[in-house]
Amino acid sequence: MPIAIKMPALSPTMEEGTLAKWLVKAGDKIAPGDIIAEIETDKATMEFESIDEGTIAAIQIDEGAENVKVGTVIAMLAEEGEDVEEAAKAAGSAAAAPAPSPAPAAADAAPAPAASSAPAPASAPAPAPAASGDRIIASPLAKRIAADKGVDLSGVTGSGPRGRIVKADVEGAKAGAAAPAAAPAAAAPAAAASDVAMADETRAILDARVPHSVSKLSGMRKTIARRLTESKQNVPHIYLTVDVRLDKLLALRSEVNKALESQGVKVSVNDLLVKALGKALIAVPECNVSFAGNELIQYERADVSVAVSIPSGLITPIVSDADGRSVSSIAKAMKDLAGRAKEGKLAPEEYQGGTASLSNMGMMGIKQFEAVINPPQGMILAIGAGEKRAIVDESGEIVPAMVMSATGSFDHRAIDGADGARLMAAFKELVENPLGMLA
Missing domain, CATH: 2.40.50.100 (RNA polymerase II/Efflux pump adaptor protein, barrel-sandwich hybrid domain)
Incomplete structure (x- = not known):
């Protein structure tokens, strides 16, 4: 059978x-x-x-x-x-x-009856009958690979059903500049053709007078939108910010990397911050928790989810046992996880779970921000850029120092403000006196 x-x-x-x-x-x-x-x-x-x-x-x-x-x-x-x-x-x-x-290929074909049933905007001319080639039909994976390689999909011949462009077509194509924008008059029929596949809510907010393109949300983007909306609607966030001196951490990183040079391992500032957060979560276990409605789950190990930006959205691979691992082990794990995340090759257990999160936008020049909690976790730490600032030292002198701002977002149903403040203080202490996190 x-x-x-x-x-x-x-x-x-x-x-x-x-x-x-x-x-x-x-x-x-x-x-x-x-x-x-x-x-x-x-x-x-x-x-x-x-x-x-x-x-x-x-x-x-x-x-x-x-x-x-x-x-x-x-x-x-x-x-x-x-x-x-x-x-x-x-x-x-x-x-x-x-x-x-129905398979998406059938939807992509956009049969003529659907075109007649969708009212065209008053400012746009009625679309002329179009061949299926007027719109680029490609799988989400093919679109993502094309964006990474700089391939113009309008010049790629699809081998999939009904001429759909698939992964193999893009991998064999050469990178090239995007096709030049068409003149406004020529662009109107294409815009009208794309209207055929639009949802009613999209058409309702679209200003057709402005040149535009419309693309379907990927599964990842839909998940991000749903989960973050639920988080902000259901989780009462409290935000706590501290300024942290980085001078000793940067000096330690330099020494660690010299010692690891023969092994081909390079520790980043972010790797050290993951370690510091892991140690702080164990030092303040009241923050290493998840709110479960009628119960509170408290974890005895710190598994830190680290936000990684990829072409299709955001993913949070997990550094397990961040408090107990060496910084070289964290560096190796992050290099492997981030690389496979960008290739879409992570297993579910490598990005689902975690006891807390860390999001670092300092490398993009962002000074300070407030991150959205990733339920069911109870907190997320947002890291800003390190910058030279004038501070008053212990002797009362004004001196230059490398300082960053770190903001913790806490689920106030599970974590009291005082406990959140203790976690931020523990994190600050570990970063400013980094030998403590290696002991």
Whole structure:
């Protein structure tokens, strides 16, 4: 009997995903453990392993299809000794019966009836009938790779269904300058064509008089929007800021890096700040908590989630046991995690969880900011840029010093202001006297 291969749930929160790439085709034999597809979730692109043995009888969902619900049959597998053609026929009849949710390729085709049902803005001329090539149809993964490589998608020929541009098409393309903007008169039909696929709420706020483009939100951007909105609506934030001297930390970093040079390890300021936050969370355990409604969860280890910006949004890989690890171990872990995060190759357990977060925008010149808590965590530390400031030292003299501002955002349901202040004081002490974090 044919085996249905279904869209897997690659993380506890995954409800749908994009079938980024098939690594097998109909007729291929597979065994347990073989990688058969790449699935793009809301946070990463992950490999999908087969757990069965047999021959791929039919591919049910095309490569590049978006919003494929978990549990949807994506392929059929003929077992050993089973007739592959019969299994393929069974797959075809099974697909016809339940009428699965429409593949994005069909939506991208934008059939003519939909165009006539969508009212065009009064200021724009009625769109002329357009070929499917008037709009660039590409998978989210292909768009992200194109942005990274500087590839102009308008010059790429798609090999996916209905000419859809997929990952392989972009990887083989050469980087080039974006196509020049068309004259306003020529741009009007394209803008009108893009209106066909717009949601009503998008069209309602759009000022069609201003040149524009409209793109669908990626799964990651939708998740970020939903979670941060929920955080600001449901979590009462309290913000506490301290100014921290960095001179001793910078001197220690220089000495540590000289000692580690032969090992090829380079410790960043951010690595040391992760260590300092981990130690501070253990020193003030009242802040290493999660609010759970009727209970308070207190953690005995500090797993620090570190915000990393990637082309499609923001992800927070976790440095586990940040309080107990050496700074060289933290540096190695962060280099590996950040690199794989940008490639979309993190496993769910590497970015889901954590007991607190750290977000550093100092390298972008941001002096001070207030970060949004990442539930169910109880706090997040926002790091600003280090800068030369005039301060009054212990002897009362005005001297120059390298100073940064750090702001803690705390869930006031779980963490009292006094405990938050103790955490900020402990963090400041560790950074200003960094030998304490190495002891």
